[in-house]
Amino acid sequence: MNETSTSPVDVVLPCLDEAEALPWVLERIPPTWRAIVVDNGSTDGSPDIARGLGAYVVHEPRRGFGAACHAGLIVATADIVCFSDCDASLDPQLLPRVAGPVLDGSIDLVLGRRRPTTLGAWPLHARLANLELARLIRRRTGLPLRDLGPMRAARREALLALGLTDRRSGYPLQMVVRAADAGWRIRETDVPYHPRMGRSKVTGTWRGAWQAVRDMRAVLAEHPATGPVAPVPGDVR
Template identity: 75%
Template sequence: MCRVTNHSSPQGDLVLPCLNEAEALPWVLDRVPEGWRAVVVDNGSTDGSARIAERLGAHVVFEPRRGFGAACHAGLLAATAELVAFCDCDATLDPGELPRVAAPVARGEADLVLARRRPTDRGAWPLHARVGNQALSRLVRRRTGLRLRDLGPMRVARREPLLALDLTDRRSGYPLQMVVGAVDAGWRVVETEVPYRPRVGASKVTGTWRGTWHAVHDMREVLK
């Protein structure tokens, strides 16, 4: 069960975009560290994900507009803590890593920390997803000068500066728009590393070439 209840004053809010993640939610929410509040953003689930999240102590937000960015931004708007983290809700990433990932931001040494993925086995990160990510990383370097090895689906920043970026993408380009906006605003962006596990349940994006292509297309639009 989540270690942070809805009436707490958390150190940070963890935004978890959620679309049919009933299988993964118990493990994910059990791993949320002390001092962090889980904000599960239900993006139209039909498998009871929202009920499960509420039962396990998460703060649940409903975002009817489909899109990864729409869910992320709804979570950001619902956040109240000074620090806001984003993390996939499919059990590929361990929320227990958050204290370490957030530490540079909490200490004032960085403005945005991106946690690049280190696959724990060969099937955790499919080839087509890695190829797409590498291509985007090169485009980001060309556009911003920032050398990234990954776009970091687990990331941490401060809430007020994030809101000030005025992010507008509501599809798969949202994470990339955040990075580009941060660099343009003069933020200190740093990378760390976290284990990346095989997902629980069916993938909406990286599990297929088509899903990866759509995500890459959305992100390339951000860089135009």
């Protein structure tokens, strides 16, 4: 059963063995906003730490970044949902900047464009993979995007209407592609990107980074919907 919250914004934090980073991340969630930590099979006590720090904890047994993100979206109850990594690479205190244009209705989906704070914050192989993905996204959607940032904000019901199906690393890309196909207003805003705590589960190696690119190519190969599409958030038809 979903835990109903009066929070204006729910923050979905997919989590796999992030015990070291969780205290820093959760203490920086904006006041009155709710943190939803989606545990994806941690063995380091992350769920208990998150619960002890006041987060709402959800367990998603299906492994995959997309599976964790979507589980958080399903249980969210706020009108606005933010997503962010749970490894301390992105500062949750910046979420109001990201969510602001969605809250005021001027933008439908805001993506945080990562700006590394140090040379080691974004390993070369991960940055090259991201550059390739950004190029493919621009070609597929026509949007002038330069990053597929995991920090983002949109309206919950509109996101659910996109019918997202990817449950692996292609989930954030599928969200952007389907939102673009539906005519959403999409914008990037710069956010500092810090060295993460612990090792990345997706792009921590060359092999992992390029496997993610291969997974995402399948999403980019999807044909735009020919039938009814998800409505633009706030659009009255």
